Amino acid sequence: MTTAQEAPSLVPNFGDEETDRKICFIASKGTLDMVYPSLVMANAALGEGVETHIFFTFWGMDIITKKHMENLQFTWMGNTAMHPPGKRLHMPQGAAGLPGMTKMATKMMKKQIADLDVPEVPEFVQMIADAGGHLWACKMSVDMMELTEEDLLDDVEGIISATDFIELSDGAQVIFT
Amino acid sequence: MATTTLAGAEVTVDEEGFMTEYDEWNEDIAAALAANIGIELGEGHWQVIKFLREDYKEQGETPMLRRVSNVGGVSTKELFQLFPKKPAKKMSYVAGVPKPHGCV
Numbered sequence: 001m002t003t004a005q006e007a008p009s010l011v012p013n014f015g016d017e018e019t020d021r022k023i024c025f026i027a028s029k030g031t032l033d034m035v036y037p038s039l040v041m042a043n044a045a046l047g048e049g050v051e052t053h054i055f056f057t058f059w060g061m062d063i064i065t066k067k068h069m070e071n072l073q074f075t076w077m078g079n080t081a082m083h084p085p086g087k088r089l090h091m092p093q094g095a096a097g098l099p100g101m102t103k104m105a106t107k108m109m110k111k112q113i114a115d116l117d118v119p120e121v122p123e124f125v126q127m128i129a130d131a132g133g134h135l136w137a138c139k140m141s142v143d144m145m146e147l148t149e150e151d152l153l154d155d156v157e158g159i160i161s162a163t164d165f166i167e168l169s170d171g172a173q174v175i176f177t
Numbered sequence: 178m179a180t181t182t183l184a185g186a187e188v189t190v191d192e193e194g195f196m197t198e199y200d201e202w203n204e205d206i207a208a209a210l211a212a213n214i215g216i217e218l219g220e221g222h223w224q225v226i227k228f229l230r231e232d233y234k235e236q237g238e239t240p241m242l243r244r245v246s247n248v249g250g251v252s253t254k255e256l257f258q259l260f261p262k263k264p265a266k267k268m269s270y271v272a273g274v275p276k277p278h279g280c281v
Contacts, residue, residue: 010181010194011213012270014263040280047242049262118281119243127243130253 015049022051022172024165029177030059032074032109032121038177039063039124046131053172054128055165056156057138060177061145064135064153069122074109075102085112129155136160136168184209195270199233202273210271221259222271225251229272239269239277 023045025038038054045052062068076082077096083089095101110120119127129135137152137159149159160168178197180187184205189198196202196210207226211218218226228249232240242265246253260267265277 010179010190012193012195012266014214014267043281047263047265116281117241117244117279124281127246127253131242131257 019049020171022053022169024053024055024169024172024174026055026057026165026174026176027060027063028058030062030068030072032072032106034177035060035063035072035121036113036118038175039121039128040118041175042128042133043124043131046128046133051134051172052128052132053134053136053168055136055138055160055168057141061137061141061147063121063125064137064156065145065147065151066153067151069125069153070120072106072121073102074106076105084108125153125155129153136165138162138165195276196273197275199230199273202230206273207271210273214267214270216260216267216271218271219259221251221255225249225256225259225268226272229268229274233272233274238279239274241265241277241279241281243281 023042025042027035027038029035038060042052042054056064062072075096076091077093080093082091082096084091096105113120118124125135135153135156137147137156139159139161142148142152142159149156152159178189178191181190181194182188184203186201186203186206188196188201188206191197196206208218211222216222225245228245228251229240232244232249240249242253242256245251245256245268251259256264256268260271269276
């Protein structure tokens with residue numbers, strides 16, 4: 001079907017009018033498979049012009065800790081759903097505990113992620129910071145893990161308390177991962 | 178499919194206004210598309226647009242921001258400055274290629 005249109009031309013609505021939409025992710029895990037959900041969604045939210053914050057807490061702190069961010073690991077221990085991609089193959093829980101298994105599973109998962117052209121964690125966090133994402137570290141976790149500001153990425157805006165986070169997320173959509 | 182008039186030429190667009198025919202695009206149309214969304218094209222914009230068009234032609238899909246940054250050589254920060262708020266959608270709109278479909 002073809003319809004001729006008069007000027008002004010058909011222009012997509014990019015939703016540029018001011019929006020107060022705001023999303024806060026809580027990243028609480030440090031296993032390789034569980035750090036991606038908040039990173040992928042935060043990155044997508046930023047690409048849609050939404051104000052985006054990530055609050056890193058407990059093992060999620062590893063994502064923004066210089067010493068650990070490159071070395072996140074994957075294990076299928078405790079994950080009874082685990083199967084290799086595309087295969088209907090049960091992975092015995094006991095096998096996950098054998099020496100070298102975590103290393104192997106991590107290597108496989110990193111390869112699958114790279115094959116999709118999705119960045120590794122340090123590059124991903126950098127992308128999010130560059131896109132204007134706000135990164136916050138949890139005060140209790142910092143104290144518990146005996147970290148200081150120097151241990152964290154420079155892009156982390158601050159070490160904040162639970163109360164600070166509640167204030168910060170006023171009116172936001174909050175997603176716990 | 179609808180048609181609309183841009184820079185004096187009749188072009189085919191989808192229901193949102195994105196161009197659907199790669200070969201109907203030219204630089205004057207790009208400037209008109211950009212003006213539609215309040216952007217005046219400068220050198221930085223053209224670098225992105227050129228990369229998007231070449232990469233789409235070679236790969237058969239619109240590159241995501243990360244690829245524009247790593248392969249096209251325009252940093253994430255710059256992309257957000259050049260095409261504010263929704264860079265991936267806006268740059269593909271101006272370059273006359275489909276919206277990108279990937280997640281990252």
